[in-house]
Amino acid sequence: MPETRENYIDGEWVSTETNETIDVTNPANPSEVVAQYQQSSTEDATRAVDAAVDAKAEWANTPGPERGTILREAATLLDERKAQLTDLLVAEEGKARSEASGEVQRAVDIFYYFATKAADLGGTVKGSSAPDTNLYTRKESVGVAALITPWNYPIAIPAWKLAPALAAGNAVVIKPASLAPGVVVEIATALDEAGLPDGVLNVVTGPGSEVGSEFVQNEGTDAVSFTGSSQVGEMVYEQATDAGKRVQTELGGKNPTVVAESADPAEAADIVSAGGFGTTGQSCTACSRAIVHEAVYDDFVDELVDRAESTDIGPGDDHEMGPQVSADELDSTLEYIDVAQNEGATLAAGGGVPEGDAVDSGYFVEPTVFTDVDPDMRIAQEEVFGPVIAVIRVSGFEEGLEVANDVPYGLSASIVTDDHSQANRFVEDAQAGVVKINEKTTGLELHVPFGGFKRSSSETWREQGDAGLEFYTIEKTVYDNY
Numbered sequence: 499m500p501e502t503r504e505n506y507i508d509g510e511w512v513s514t515e516t517n518e519t520i521d522v523t524n525p526a527n528p529s530e531v532v533a534q535y536q537q538s539s540t541e542d543a544t545r546a547v548d549a550a551v552d553a554k555a556e557w558a559n560t561p562g563p564e565r566g567t568i569l570r571e572a573a574t575l576l577d578e579r580k581a582q583l584t585d586l587l588v589a590e591e592g593k594a595r596s597e598a599s600g601e602v603q604r605a606v607d608i609f610y611y612f613a614t615k616a617a618d619l620g621g622t623v624k625g626s627s628a629p630d631t632n633l634y635t636r637k638e639s640v641g642v643a644a645l646i647t648p649w650n651y652p653i654a655i656p657a658w659k660l661a662p663a664l665a666a667g668n669a670v671v672i673k674p675a676s677l678a679p680g681v682v683v684e685i686a687t688a689l690d691e692a693g694l695p696d697g698v699l700n701v702v703t704g705p706g707s708e709v710g711s712e713f714v715q716n717e718g719t720d721a722v723s724f725t726g727s728s729q730v731g732e733m734v735y736e737q738a739t740d741a742g743k744r745v746q747t748e749l750g751g752k753n754p755t756v757v758a759e760s761a762d763p764a765e766a767a768d769i770v771s772a773g774g775f776g777t778t779g780q781s782c783t784a785c786s787r788a789i790v791h792e793a794v795y796d797d798f799v800d801e802l803v804d805r806a807e808s809t810d811i812g813p814g815d816d817h818e819m820g821p822q823v824s825a826d827e828l829d830s831t832l833e834y835i836d837v838a839q840n841e842g843a844t845l846a847a848g849g850g851v852p853e854g855d856a857v858d859s860g861y862f863v864e865p866t867v868f869t870d871v872d873p874d875m876r877i878a879q880e881e882v883f884g885p886v887i888a889v890i891r892v893s894g895f896e897e898g899l900e901v902a903n904d905v906p907y908g909l910s911a912s913i914v915t916d917d918h919s920q921a922n923r924f925v926e927d928a929q930a931g932v933v934k935i936n937e938k939t940t941g942l943e944l945h946v947p948f949g950g951f952k953r954s955s956s957e958t959w960r961e962q963g964d965a966g967l968e969f970y971t972i973e974k975t976v977y978d979n980y
């Protein structure tokens with residue numbers, strides 16, 4: 499019998515009032531139920547918000563270093579449980595083991611990072627124009643933060659919202675994605691054991707349309723941080739701003755790598771395939787467009803096809819590329835592959851479901867390369883969220899830049915070039931929140947801001963590093979005439 503995990507509300511592990519559960523299955527072997535989680539209702543979400551509202555003042559008044567000590571203790575517990583968390587991530591999300599363990603390590607590092615930051619929230623002292631007056635600012639928590647997260651980085655994304663929110667003294671309600679909620683339950687377990695006071699963190703699993711929606715609309719929440727699709731995120735943004743809340747949304751992408759005339763085709767193919775096929779293409783920053791100068795186009799395509807065809811596909815336990823997370827995600831990728839062919843793109847590699855014992859029952863798809871892609875085709879404009887790379891031929895740097903920017907998204911963009919001034923032009927003109935030179939579009943450092951342009955983000959606040967803390971704090975200016 500798979501284990502049934504409960505919600506964490508007001509420091510207690512509790513079942514939903516309806517007693518309904520959701521099965522989470524292994525995408526590499528869908529007949530295996532990994533665990534069951536609560537299929538919570540709006541009422542459960544309301545109880546969680548009420549608990550957070552009750553707990554917020556005490557936590558806000560807890561000295562920052564003391565909050566940091568609890569976060570550090572939780573980081574240590576997560577660190578000790580790395581192997582178990584990695585297993586859970588592989589089983590629920592399907593990631594390759596190396597990717598899963600890297601993500602778990604990231605979450606541990608994030609908790610350590612913000613544990614230190616909790617003692618150092620900042621504030622400034624200024625000279626006053628009046629005599630005998632202290633003039634300074636102090637940073638305070640915003641109140642109750644509602645966090646809504648996707649399935650594709652099930653531990654890193656919750657960690658990079660939760661740790662700064664708690665470090666800054668906010669109470670939190672969080673709803674993880676229903677496809678892979680286990681690692682968030684484990685974070686709550688660690689924080690509970692580390693001594694987090696009751697009600698400061700509340701985890702409720704269940705449908706976004708009920709639990710997520712209640713978190714966004716309940717008047718007890720003061721700030722909403724959402725990561726997920728542009729469709730849902732844009733609706734959440736409207737609801738939260740209509741209710742006068744602080745809101746941050748991080749959404750979809752259609753990330754390009756420009757391969758310049760000076761690029762080494764093999765190095766460029768390494769960069770593009772790592773960005774496009776890594777995490778089975780299920781990263782918001784995944785490379786899904788290679789915009790390639792005609793001088794290196796043929797050699798680059800040969801190299802990229804070679805990378806696609808030699809990818810070792812199978813269950814994440816011991817293969818390089820795992821399955822898609824669900825039957826719906828697999829169907830959506832296969833549909834885009836059909837659309838691309840109908841639009842006239844040339845299928846140069848992959849395009850189907852692999853065969854063999856290891857991949858018989860899971861949601862596996864072949865790494866896929868399309869060439870002769872026109873920049874206006876749907877495959878070049880819409881987020882696919884699978885391991886599919888559209889290769890677009892251009893005849894110069896300016897054209898490459900224009901094609902790179904000509905999409906509704908702007909999350910990550912990279913260029914492979916030996917030309918230093920071209921690289922810097924790209925940095926200046928690429929419409930993306932993350933710009934990389936001679937690097938894959940994926941992969942982020944935890945202490946620098948992250949966020950997108952255009953439909954990739956609400957552009958209101960950035961996540962991660964000091965910028966990540968800003969969202970969870972509000973500044974007060976004090977005039978103290980002694």
Ligand code: NAD
Pocket residue numbers: 646647648649650651655673674675676704705706707708709710711714725726727728730731734748749750751781782783881883909950954
């Ligand atoms: P999704 O939008 O379907 O779901 C995200 C979360 O929102 C889930 O927890 C879901 O239950 C919840 N939700 C659904 N309906 C809701 C509603 N009405 N109100 C409130 N919450 C609701 O996204 P997904 O499929 O889980 O994730 C994949 C998407 O996330 C991709 O588009 C990807 O690009 C994006 N993403 C973006 C970033 C980033 O930082 N920009 C990072 C990772 C993933």
